[in-house]
Amino acid sequence: MASNERVERLTLADLRPDQQAEIVRIESQDAVFKRRLTSLGVVPGAPVVLDRSAPLGDPRIYTLMGSSLGLRNSEARNIQIHLK
């Protein structure tokens, strides 16, 4: 059921400060962008938490692989997660 899938699909942009999540996949056709994120540790199974947001709510900083990674929400929407 397509509509159900839409509801369940969570991305990094949906992550709230008190939540713990795990990366599921990067959904992007842009191979360069994908590889860039991958080499920074955005790989399936990697745990991730939201650290803080910029004054206007975008970009946001995530803690991943022990370091702080700044990402725009438009990019975070391409990264599928599931909550732990």
Add this chain to the structure above:
Amino acid sequence: MTSPVIVALVGNPNAGATTLFNALTGAQEAVANYPRVTTEIASRDIVHRGIALRIVDVPGIYSISSQSPEEQAGCDYLHQQEPHLIVNILDAGRLDRSLFLTTQLIETGLKRVTVLNMVDEIERSGTSIDTGMLASALGSPVVETCGLRKKGIAELLDAIVDSVQAPAGAPVRLHYDSHLEQSIVRIQDHLARLHPRQMEPAHSRWLAIKLLEGDDRVIRAESDHAPLLEAVQKECADLAHEHDEDTATMLAAARFAFSHGLLREVRTQSSDPTAGFKLTRVLDDIFLNRSLGLPLLLGILWVMFQTTFSLGAVPTEWIKSGVAVITEYATATLPEGMVKDLLINGVLAGVGGTIVFLPNIIILFFFMAILSGTGYLARASFLMDRLMHHFGLHGTTLIPMVAGFGCNVPAVMATRIITNKRARLIAMLIAPFMNCSARLPIFILFAGAFFADIAGTVVFAMYMASIGAAMLSAVMLNRVIPGSGGDAFVMELPPYRLPTLHSVLHHMWDSAQGFVAKVTGVILVGSIVIWFLQEFPRDIAFSQDFDTAIAQLEEQPDSPEKDESLHILKATQAQEKLEKSYLGRVAITVSPVFQPLGFSWRDTAAILTGFVAKEVVVATYAVIYAQDKESEGLSETLRAAMPVSTAVAFMIFTLLYAPCLSTIAIIGRESKSWGWAGFSVGYSLAFAWALAMIASRVGDLFL
């Protein structure tokens, strides 16, 4: 003489490779606390225990298969050169991520030394690493260092020489899941058939993995072998079908799983592994605060520029009096004649008039060192990203922009931090609008002369105007330049670090040296040339016989009227002499262009000389007005010479017009197009003229 052993320092951006490079070789390459400060390969030869070593600082990379342009230089180096030894630098506090690159380096089969850098930061939080176990797992010696405090450098040098002399150890092998391993073996077989008996198994395994990973450079190298590439594609398609994931991601996940497992074995963490970075959290709660963050950024910049002006004023006065003493002495002792004139009104006026700004420049670079060394600059680009996005710019563009406050040349080079080609070109074209330290003297002089009470704030306003002009340009250029410029904001925020006193002092010393070199070089020559241009030709055909008229007046009995007309007559003669000099003729020919802005031909002359280097503008004024013995100093003379609204227009124009020669050259080199360098000149001239026009009209209304 044998050629030196090539030792490449390889690590993630901001892992501290350049700091170690400086510590190893005694070099003074620029370092700062944000990713990608180093954009070019640097190398230096040293000798340790009788072995000649060529230490190579490779710009930071996250992966050797990277396709991102900002990692190009580093990746190309590793693919094209074969260093004898790789020193793999790991940020001890970021091991989870930085071991990814290590897993790739292991597979290259090159000899390695592993460095745990900034080990003091994890020790503070009670984390320790079993280096012996790590060494055997990675198949390389492990050295702990702290590059900034030069700890572990001797041990590292010993480890480098030991490794060079030791025979290659048993290769370490990363194991992937069975499907991946089968694909790797099949591609290896294919490679062995293509290159019979030429390839060691370790090398063919590396090639096979790179092909499956989709490494551009390796695929290009094998482009002659269509069947091989087809076989690779088939393997990737099969794997994707089976695992619902692309091969590159599967390999990456396996690499991270390896490092995760390894760290579980070798790392002992305290209950709170982030304890050592508590200060960073506290500072970020303040500096990245949702309501305080942006006002604080603005406040920090205001304090920086205000202090640059006000604190600089004191030592500036000392230098001024020093120059005055020398001028007085020269005036009293030198015999009358052209040489004396040249020395006092040319050299001393020009050089002395510019050197007084040395304290301001040094203070400015002190703040720049603090901003970039602590890690605040990376935060500033994070804070500004959303806002800059509205102007079609990327938050990281802030880094080259702030660098531009020092000098536009490194600013243009720093645009390499921007991935997207078009976004980078736009950043390159707006970088020259940033108010560089060469222009600072102009604004300190003008602000002091015309807005004495609020001079510091006016200087700050000029910096803000330069940012505003850059933003406005970005919007326009985004419409004009074809293509789309969506660039991702993917940036690592480093922990706050305290720059060492040595590095800050070195930064200031460097800027002082650079400024003095300019003053004794281009400004000295410029002042002499300008003096000649305004003194010659000597045989001027005056509109009336001034000398006779003056002589006649002198004979009349003394009266206030006589003094008055004598003064007018002399001033008119001096004015006419200047106007008919070479300098005057050229400037008067060009000046109609600037007439609508209210600039006199003297202002035009200053603008023309500024094309070479912006520092010369003040020197030109100093030389032109050196003749004028009536007034106290340059600021007073200027205040008498132009209305406030013209002064504002002049400040705006000099802020924005044409990059200096060095900046034009670097734009040509970095954009690989002299067309864009030419465009930058034409565009900035038109832009400067238009904004100065608006400023002078608005100024007429209010000032």
